[in-house]
Amino acid sequence: MERVKSVLAPGSYLAITQPTADFDAERANAAAAKYKQASAPLVLRSREQMDGFFSGFEYVEPGLVGISE
Numbered sequence: 001m002e003r004v005k006s007v008l009a010p011g012s013y014l015a016i017t018q019p020t021a022d023f024d025a026e027r028a029n030a031a032a033a034k035y036k037q038a039s040a041p042l043v044l045r046s047r048e049q050m051d052g053f054f055s056g057f058e059y060v061e062p063g064l065v066g067i068s069e
Helices: 002-007 023-033 047-053
Strands: none
Touching: none
């Protein structure tokens, strides 16, 4: 994320999506297992882990939320 931050123009917004097991661990882990040998494996991250990616950023509404929000 430091590299991303270093090239963003002032006033830019950053939005990302990230799979998580926070809501349905069994289903999420089953999906991630299917990608274990892929060239780009599916990595599940918790809300706390995702919050760490945004260190130094200021959240705007709605902030760090589930995709349905």
